[in-house]
Amino acid sequence: MANRWLANYINASNGGFIYQDNVTRIAQETFSDRAGNCLSLVLLTAALAEVLDVNVEFQEVEVPPVWGKHGNFYLVNGHINLRLIPRETSDTYLVSKDAIQIDFLPERSMRGYATKRIDKTTVMAMFFNNIAAESLVDGKYNLAYAYIKQSLLLKPEFVSALNTLAILYRHKGLDSDAETVYKLALSQSSEDLTTLYNYAVLLSSQQRLDEWAEVHKTLELARIRNPYYYYDMAQQAYFDREYQTALTWYKRAVEKANYRHEFYFGLSQVYWATGDERKAQLNLEKALALTEDKMNKRRYQSKLHAMKNH
The missing domain is CATH 1.25.40.10 (Tetratricopeptide repeat domain)
Incomplete structure (x- = not known):
């Protein structure tokens, strides 16, 4: 079956592809280098699935935020995977209709976390936002802005891209613009931890301690409501x-x-x-x-x- 053949070919759990965090590649580069992050693996698998006529379901895995420091920036790592679904046709009998999950992480380590179905547009918005953040870390600010713009053209309400835009504004000394974007992001998702954290950093740098305290109160409430x-x-x-x-x-x-x-x-x-x-x-x-x-x-x-x- 095509979906099982593709899963065996990707063979992520057995070292078919090497996990490299904070390196987002297009499918061709991931295929050539056999390395990339979880989004790179998803893009490659989805591209191959399209050729093989295999349906896919994209999933955002709601893992707790994992922070990493890169240069002068703090980045939060999310997680995404996909499921390969055999495509039924009128002249085909399927021996197995089970979907196969493709992930760098073993399935047993993902069982404790909820997943959310996302569409291809969201995946592409994630891709452009990822490479925007990587460009930002590398000091390529104009390129970062171009990628953020592309992400937001695909998904104007995408909170992660809004947050990246606000960080770029802050880094360029445009604090007022950054605050406007943080507030816009929070209007979309009032308890987004990444946005709240970065907004708190802005308020702290301006000695707006009363507002900083209110944001931290929300951060703490969001944290203690999470059973994990x-x-x-x-x-x-x-x-x-x-x-x-x-x-x-x-x-x-x-x-x-x-x-x-x-x-x-x-x-x-x-x-x-x-x-x-x-x-x-x-x-x-x-x-x-x-x-x-x-x-x-x-x-x-x-x-x-x-x-x-x-």
């Missing part, structure tokens, strides 16, 4: 063997989202580490009941069997 904030804190505490602290954070994550299997699995691990075998088993049973993924089910069933026979 507590989950990440719990995970770190668990790995540091600070089990009581981990227990507190896992419980808070469950309070925010009692439908996430990984939160209960985390609780199970902590209870087992502290010798409370009954609660460890109960929480693992909850994790098993909540997951729909076959691999997770096998994993939890195996651990549960080991607990009961301990």
